[in-house]
Amino acid sequence: MPIRIQNDLPAKEILEKENIFVMDESRALSQEIRPLKVGILNLMPLKEDTELQLLRSLSNTPLQVDVTFITVTNHESKHTDKSHLNKFYQTFEEIRKKRFDGLIITGAPVEQMEFEEVDYWTELREIFAWCESHVTSTFYICWGAQAALYYYYGLPKVQLPQKLFGLYRHRVMNRKEPLVRGFDDYFVAPHSRHTTVPRDAIANCLDLKIMAESEEAGVFLCMAEGGKKIFVMGHPEYDRMTLENEYKRDLGKGLDIQMPRDYFPDGDDTKRPDLMWRAHANTLYTNWLNYYVYQLTPYIWEDDK
Template structure:
């Protein structure tokens, strides 16, 4: 007989005092700080977040919300590069909640997330922390069981591991676009419909034709308008997602008004504001799919990661 017992949601453990705490609690996400007791039935899954986004507090909340909605206990460690000092978040916040990668490089993680960054059109080698990031990519192959790389982080990983080029778009891919799942058998797409929407915000793209034929990479999600979205890279135990399924309902609006007020060239996000009226509140059509993807990723880690954290990297 199948086990019909209700699976009680487990809390996400985050750094004590993190601003995301109050938002997550109001949304009903089970949260405990790092001083709370661990689950007695299974060790927490250790997830690291290398947060390269300028608004770090928003990104922390978005990622923690999705990790905290899974039925497994997750311990989140916030990580920053050691070679670059963030300028858009207070030094007090960084000092209170973030660990330098150089300080945690001897540790092992079940999962590791590398976010996007507002440096998309720069050559990779011109990025101030590129050398350190290449060390981090190599480190994930020995100290991390599974990686999730997002937007610029995904582009950087594909360039580093597979030498894939990027192409500058004629205009920014900006809005909410239809996407299709291409592999219903993939554990990462469990529960996904054939047709769904994902936010996109980028100036660059990578293309199907440049995926090395012997790489073992499979395309899990793509869009007829914006191209490849999600790649499975089993040889490097990684997922690469080029779009922002983690975004809040208002994140594209925030980016639009920020760029417009700064005098930058930016068009209205496509398929986003109701009737393209920028004064109307956007409708979030991707929240459920974001929870599915992160939940499937965490569940896959739970099913495949070693019980003993120390043996990660020796699989």
Template sequence: MPIRIPEQLPAQGVLLGENIFTMDSARASHQDIRPLEVGILNLMPNKIETEIQLLRLLSNTPLQINVDLIRIDDQAPKHTPQSHMDAFYHDFSAVADKKYDGLIVTGAPLAFLDYEDVKYWDTMKTILEWAQRHVQSTMYLCWAAHAAMYHFYGIQRKLREDKLSGVFEHRVLDPYNEILRGFDPVFYAPHSRYGHIESEQYNSVAGLQVIAESDKAGAYIVASEDKRMVFVTGHPEYDPETLNDEYARDLNAGQQPAIPENYYPGDDPSQPPVVRWRSHGSLLFTNWLNYCLYQTTPFDLSQLSEKAQPKR
């Protein structure tokens, strides 16, 4: 949220120089406030677990947020009751005429499929294009980040031989970027993926910038200059046990997964994981809601402008 300070206060110039949003009394008296409208396109098989993780992060602000859960097709998910989907999810066609302050597109366990082989890829492309016209800022998580880069810019991910799994050290590259407001210069975040796009590939796209990255995990947060597209290649929403559950699942399936890095004390899976990413995960979502949605979206969503078309 912005701070309201007296006009001409010396601190105002310092704060503006650090790209911190301040508001004088005249502007504050004319502010209109309404609930934010946020859609979640949930592509994960365990819908309920992902809902809880994301809603927990979205709830950590004083802003009122109306959330629509969106499904990409009518196929019964493996790990979620059909009754849950019917009760709480909107078909995309039911919200296609609506405009949103924000949209979150989750990851999906589709690492080894070419995008064109994904059964809902045509619908996915439709939604990606729809978001350019109907959403102020879209956050793409993990697989969705790579899928959006491929659709909009033709950049193809590479697949790692081994899964990148663990909690990795990251560094802030643009300390004055609002999305990273309050971040420590070095912070931690979980990753769980095979796909990889080099930082240089993101930065080669006009209007995109890698703003946080890891020596081991690569680009983590990438944002467009207007902050209407935010790509997050990891999983800031993960619960403390999520990587452990994935590791146990793969073991039970007869695979030989690597132990998630920097996660168990002494790399011993019998020990409870060390949790050191949740504060920055919460801060990332709070900053996105504030600086990419609340401060930028028109009060009347019908006045939302179309995003500049990405250029390949």
């Protein structure tokens, strides 16, 4: 089954060229089916790139998914055209009375700031509180996961000696949970961050269950409340070229950036990177939608009056 998005979202044409089944609003209205309502709070600067990445991941499921893009009001995006935001995004104020089967909260390039220094931190705290009663399961990514772990459990993030950047090998720690059903014992996933939540802090929090971790990159995947909260410390949604684009961007700025680890073939940044994480990324999103959203959400869930 398809993902359902607005008719003229730019990502739609790209997804269709990739043979991903996308249903526009007019066709979806003709079907008598209860789609899953999934919100995406997109905090990334290049919003159209993130839209495409996440829609790809959500498309690999037999479930029909109705996607709503959400933005914060207390921050002005400098890398996405305002007309795109006005046309395809809703603010939190506009959706706060709605209920969602699933919600994705992305990362953001603010990890080296204290949480309280982020201009939309107060609004994000409101959204975290709202999720408790209005969302069946929330999927937090990278900085979004760090922020949620800090808000819900008081776990601080710490600065890393250098940027964690590249592909890292992870081991599945708990096969009894459906979240990692279909995973191999080991898998690789992209990371791109300057901070981390220490493994011991997560392990010592009785509310959290570690699902996958790396000796070098730390905890990759953990969950709480039977899957109501899913925390992903890396970027499984990244495309083949995302790390390369970030690397060349930082080189162009004259920053002291290391080459992404185990990413370019033979360590040669002129060679096209191999795509080695897409299958596990798709499995992760599919498992989340199936076992923690579709299986748990009520069939009829009315919005607030």
